[in-house]
Amino acid sequence: MKRLMLYSILIALLPCTAAKLFSAAKVGEAAPEFTATASDGKSYRLADYRGKYVVLEWHNNGCPYVGKHYKSGNMQRLQKEWIGRGVAWFTILSSAPGQQGYVTASEENEYVRKMQAAPTAALLDPTGQVGHLYDAKTSPQMIVINPQGVVIYDGAIDDKPTTDLEDVPGATNYVSLALEQAMAGKQVATTTTRPYGCSVKYGDRTR
């Protein structure tokens, strides 16, 4: 725990080199532990969700790829469906202060209310600590973690890397597929894909 805290502090201090210094989450390996404060003011620890499937969803409300899944109601539907089936779903916001997509807790709560989103919690990650631990490159990048705490999926939300709302209905959703297969005791067929979307706006941006 002490070591984890030390790592956390280092990562917070060195957001631009964190991804290189520490190996990021990999499919088939233990999901890196983290603690983050959510827009509801509470603190959430990944370790507390051992025994449950966990979905991590990288979010940026100004990104049109994210917009596709919220305006179509796809993301909210997925959140409700999977939380209804016992999954914990964390929306993660890794935009640094001053960067596009950075929001305060109350702004995020307003967004969640307006969009009728239903994640377990929306985690605020302005230091990019959680983002770098998972090497999140885009919004909406998706991670699925199994009840044993192992990453079983890392990548795109589906197989249609576009901003077109009409591409949602015909798409193969990799998150649902991974959860369905894992819950049925099967091998997850597609474990890694290129996570399409907008780049995560970490604090290492030069602008």
Add this chain to the structure above:
Amino acid sequence: MLVRRAIFGFSPALALGFFLLTCATCTRAESAAIPHGTLELVAENQWIAAGHDFNLGLHFELESGWHIYWINPGDSGEPPRVKWELPAGVTAGALQWPTPRRLGTPSIVDFGYQDAVTLIVPMHAKRNLGLGEPAKIAAQVKVLVCREMCIPGSAQLSLVLPVKTESPAPDARTRNLFMAARKSLPRPAPTNWKFNLDEEKDSFVLTANVGHEITQANFFPIAESQISNAAAQKLAPSAAGFRLTLQKSDQLLKPIERLKGVLALADGRAYLIDVLVSKTGAAKS
């Protein structure tokens, strides 16, 4: 803008401008607005010659700081996509992509273009393309324009070109644009250049034997998810060329047979290369 201003630049073009004013069915370029920029469909020649190839171009101009993407966008974004509406007898080839530049941050790297770029599109007109009637070529372009944020845009463009039997004459208004676009395209690597690609556990090592030392090289992979976009490409110059270490992508799950891409050297020189993964190298891993 650029094209229209050029009409008044010199006298042969001025004469052409007069000619165009009096010719209702001649070459017309339409410029459309895209987020933070404009997009124009331009033709290299004044008319289409039945039975011949010809070139069109998609010319993007972007406000400072905004960018669009290469065929492989890198870690985020997507390349422009075109849907053609062509008269019977006209076919469109694949877009030709100029050498991109690395954009983004230390941890997330995209490949794309800032300021202005022209994507040349090779077209073909069949011999039976109707004479007399001008050909209307229309394109629907979807493009993602990004700076800190991304804005999807779409533009409907069209161009009307006369169809003739005689060899096509170049359009002076677009000459510079096409010349610049050709210069920005990667060229095939000289045939006496030899490349070798060894596979290691976490990387590919590209060895180039070009007959002289190379101290600056950057590789842009055409396919996604083969090499890490953000990882530094380690260059070791040698007397005959270089060795370039390319870290594998975390998304690379199956062995690859070849690595295709653009090798950009100093002074803007860039070459298209397609290198087979060496068998001995593959056996080691």
